[in-house]
Amino acid sequence: LAENDRHQHEMALVLEERSDEQDTIRHQIETTKQKITQFKHAIETFDAMASETQKLQQKLTDLESVRSEENMRHALEIHRMKKEMLELRQQIEDTFRKSLMDTDRIMKQNAFDALTDESKTALLANAKLKEELAIQDMGTKNL
Numbered sequence: 001l002a003e004n005d006r007h008q009h010e011m012a013l014v015l016e017e018r019s020d021e022q023d024t025i026r027h028q029i030e031t032t033k034q035k036i037t038q039f040k041h042a043i044e045t046f047d048a049m050a051s052e053t054q055k056l057q058q059k060l061t062d063l064e065s066v067r068s069e070e071n072m073r074h075a076l077e078i079h080r081m082k083k084e085m086l087e088l089r090q091q092i093e094d095t096f097r098k099s100l101m102d103t104d105r106i107m108k109q110n111a112f113d114a115l116t117d118e119s120k121t122a123l124l125a126n127a128k129l130k131e132e133l134a135i136q137d138m139g140t141k142n143l
Helices: 002-114 117-142
Strands: none
Touching: none
16 A cells, blocks of 8 residues: 555656646746747847838938939039029120210210311321331331
8 A cells, every 4th residue: 555655646746746746837828829929029129110211211201302303403404504694694794895986986086076177077087197107117128
């Protein structure tokens, strides 16, 4: 009987050890399942972030393209405006130069018209003398 009790006692210890091992294994299985669930959630989160990052990267690329196009359009517009300003400036300068020459011609004509006949004759004679002197000077230089 004592042997039977000892044998039952050993069997109870073995069963208790086995039960403890099974509890440990169940606990490890539950812990592993929780970790798997956490990893799946982390993967889903990572995938969502990767997808969002890709969308944001594409949006950034699109915005940089638009900015580049705007910069090019702006540079072309500035070039066009500077060219137009230069042309307008040249037109204004030409107009101003023509106005000055017209004003000078009119003022000389008015001044000549205001002279007396004797002064006009003297002025014309003086101009002829200057022309003759210039011709003589050229002739002297050529000799």
